[in-house]
Amino acid sequence: MRGIGFNSLTMSLGFLILIGIYGMVADTATTSYLHAMVELMILAYSLNLFTGLSGYANFGHVVFYGLGAYTVSVSAVGLSSMGMSLPTPVYVLGAGVFAAIFALVIGFPILRLRGDYFAIATLGINEAVRVTICNTKELGEGRGIYILGLVPSYDIKMLYIQLLLVAFAVVVTTHIVLKTKLGYGLRAIRADEDVAEIMGVNTSKYKIMAYALGAFFAGLAGGVVTLQFACSFPEYLFIGRSVDMFSAIIIGGIGTLLGPLIGSVIFWIVKDALLIQFPYFHLIIFGVALIVLILFFPRGIVGLANRVLAKRGKVLE
Amino acid sequence: MAFELLAQTIINGLFIGFLFGLAGMGLTLIFGIMRILNFAHGAIIMLGAYTAFWIFILYSINPLVAILIGTVAGLIFGVVLYMILVNRLVRAPALASLLALFGVSMILENSMLNLWSPNPRSIPVDYPTISYGLVTISGSRVLVSIVAIAASVLLLATLKWTRFGRMIRATVQDSRAATLMGVDVNKVYALGFSIGIALAFLAGGLLALIYPFEPFGGLQYALYSFVVVVLGTLGNPAGCLFAGLIIGLIHSITGSYWTLNMSPAVAYLILVLTFLLRPGGIMAGRE
Numbered sequence: 001m002r003g004i005g006f007n008s009l010t011m012s013l014g015f016l017i018l019i020g021i022y023g024m025v026a027d028t029a030t031t032s033y034l035h036a037m038v039e040l041m042i043l044a045y046s047l048n049l050f051t052g053l054s055g056y057a058n059f060g061h062v063v064f065y066g067l068g069a070y071t072v073s074v075s076a077v078g079l080s081s082m083g084m085s086l087p088t089p090v091y092v093l094g095a096g097v098f099a100a101i102f103a104l105v106i107g108f109p110i111l112r113l114r115g116d117y118f119a120i121a122t123l124g125i126n127e128a129v130r131v132t133i134c135n136t137k138e139l140g141e142g143r144g145i146y147i148l149g150l151v152p153s154y155d156i157k158m159l160y161i162q163l164l165l166v167a168f169a170v171v172v173t174t175h176i177v178l179k180t181k182l183g184y185g186l187r188a189i190r191a192d193e194d195v196a197e198i199m200g201v202n203t204s205k206y207k208i209m210a211y212a213l214g215a216f217f218a219g220l221a222g223g224v225v226t227l228q229f230a231c232s233f234p235e236y237l238f239i240g241r242s243v244d245m246f247s248a249i250i251i252g253g254i255g256t257l258l259g260p261l262i263g264s265v266i267f268w269i270v271k272d273a274l275l276i277q278f279p280y281f282h283l284i285i286f287g288v289a290l291i292v293l294i295l296f297f298p299r300g301i302v303g304l305a306n307r308v309l310a311k312r313g314k315v316l317e
Numbered sequence: 318m319a320f321e322l323l324a325q326t327i328i329n330g331l332f333i334g335f336l337f338g339l340a341g342m343g344l345t346l347i348f349g350i351m352r353i354l355n356f357a358h359g360a361i362i363m364l365g366a367y368t369a370f371w372i373f374i375l376y377s378i379n380p381l382v383a384i385l386i387g388t389v390a391g392l393i394f395g396v397v398l399y400m401i402l403v404n405r406l407v408r409a410p411a412l413a414s415l416l417a418l419f420g421v422s423m424i425l426e427n428s429m430l431n432l433w434s435p436n437p438r439s440i441p442v443d444y445p446t447i448s449y450g451l452v453t454i455s456g457s458r459v460l461v462s463i464v465a466i467a468a469s470v471l472l473l474a475t476l477k478w479t480r481f482g483r484m485i486r487a488t489v490q491d492s493r494a495a496t497l498m499g500v501d502v503n504k505v506y507a508l509g510f511s512i513g514i515a516l517a518f519l520a521g522g523l524l525a526l527i528y529p530f531e532p533f534g535g536l537q538y539a540l541y542s543f544v545v546v547v548l549g550t551l552g553n554p555a556g557c558l559f560a561g562l563i564i565g566l567i568h569s570i571t572g573s574y575w576t577l578n579m580s581p582a583v584a585y586l587i588l589v590l591t592f593l594l595r596p597g598g599i600m601a602g603r604e
Contacts, residue, residue, distance in 0.1 A: 055410060055412055057411055057412045057415045057416075113596070115411035116411055117596075120543045121592055124543065124585040124589060125589065127540055127582075128582045128586060128589075131578070132582050135582070239536075243419070246419075280427075281427070283426075286423060287421065287422075287424035287427070289420075290419070290420035290423070291402065291417050291421070294413050294416050294417045294420070295402075
């Protein structure tokens with residue numbers, strides 16, 4: 001390997017620093033464009049931590065993002081009714097922690113399921129939470145909760161820095177996971193869970209760790225977005241959002257360190273271009289592209305690059 | 318009054334339950350045979366609804382005939398989809414087949430949206446309501462239930478007594494052993510998948526007689542179908558029909574005594590409880 005993993009890490013972090021500087025000097029429109037791209041990147045990494053490494057199809061990942069968003073808005077409303085307010089990073093951290101706790105609670109039962117059963121269960125939980133929010137008066141029903149003026153004043157550049165810090169954290173976490181027993185265990189589970197278990201991998205512990213870790217970062221992203229838009233909607237839990245995340249990690253290379261980054265940048269630029277060019281047909285084009293990618297390039301761009309690089313004895317992660 | 322409401326609720330629930338059961342049957346058949354969860358099930362149900370709707374509107378024929386023609390169209394659609402895509406997914410990992418079918422669902426939903434607008438539609442026919450003692454039931458629900466029961470009985474009888482049915486059941490039990498016994502597994506896959514899609518088209522067409530539908534309306538039916546097939550043991554059509562009735566009853570009771578909006582949440586709660594308490598579904602071990 002000869003320290004090649006370090007190269008992938010420096011490339012990812014270097015790219016984040018570059019778009020960080022660019023976002024700070026650019027006008028606010030560009031900053032919010034990049035803000036949305038980095039948000040997708042974090043979600044892609046958080047999905048990659050569990051689904052990418054273990055191969056478990058989590059179709060309810062947005063539930064953590066949505067719960068993170070609601071954690072911020074509900075706590076902001078609650079605290080302001082008592083005349084209090086907290087610095088923004090505290091809200092964001094709270095969002096991540098709540099999402100991770102929720103993941104631990106639901107993870108114990110549903111991580112016993114495999115393959116299609118797991119996919120159904122995650123989808124079901126996601127929809128159950130969304131429908132419950134839509135029908136709970138205290139959670140604003142379908143209208144959402146608005147927190148304008150209840151949290152410290154709004155500044156897109158400040159939020160962008162916070163989001164970039166989260167992105168840094170998720171990239172470094174992914175790197176660490178890939179290099180430690182957790183990552184090897186998860187990849188063994190993806191290859192064959194029964195064999196992994198027989199070989200001494202503590203499969204249920206590893207699965208729940210990765211599941212909660214992914215939920216934590218998705219919750220953080222949801223928290224920052226709630227601060228950005230000063231509201232949280234049930235729309236945040238719409239499973240259509242999973243399309244973006246899955247597309248990003250499949251384009252880039254599932255279960256890799258560079259993949260979610262490359263994938264989400266390409267996906268975001270292409271999606272924007274297609275949306276402007278073909279406002280009515282872009283999702284059809286995406287559907288076709290998703291199928292073609294899965295059938296013919298299941299390892300994504302990182303996989304393709306590795307086919308070339310392997311001849312020179314190098315590997316990207 | 319309280320008793321009347323209860324009786325009405327139960328009758329409504331049972332009648333809608335047959336439709337839920339039928340909607341899940343295509344899904345469970347495909348899963349049983351190919352171990353593929355058809356993630357595009359909801360979009361395909363909606364496509365079935367549109368197909369029946371357009372045949373009915375353009376040729377102004379009896380809606381039931383339109384629905385039956387739509388079902389045959391579904392069979393053809395299933396064969397085409399199998400030839401183009403699904404045959405490549407049979408031996409792929411679960412994640413790959415789920416995502417590819419999710420892609421199919423995106424293509425179908427957005428095509429329907431572009432072709433036929435997001436406006437809700439329904440097949441506009443009025444059947445006389447039937448009153449019997451305490452309860453009143455709309456004629457279309459009775460009709461839908463009769464067709465759903467007939468289709469289910471036909472499917473179960475085919476599986477049980479015909480040569481093709483035995484081939485399907487052999488493939489469900491062990492596809493490799495079935496191949497060794499001379500079953501053309503690829504043919505079984507293609508036909509089984511197409512029948513599953515045809516059943517989804519039939520469910521969609523029948524649904525259009527009772528409820529309005531729109532391009533993205535499939536998601537909720539797909540989710541109900543998932544609950545039904547898991548509760549009724551994945552891959553077991555008879556269990557699926559039974560589970561459909563249970564979910565229909567729960568749907569109706571939630572609607573009468575709480576609010577219909579919460580019905581999906583209650584259904585998913587049952588899904589999670591099924592996974593916890595009886596992961597194999599109610600028909601586990603009763604093949």
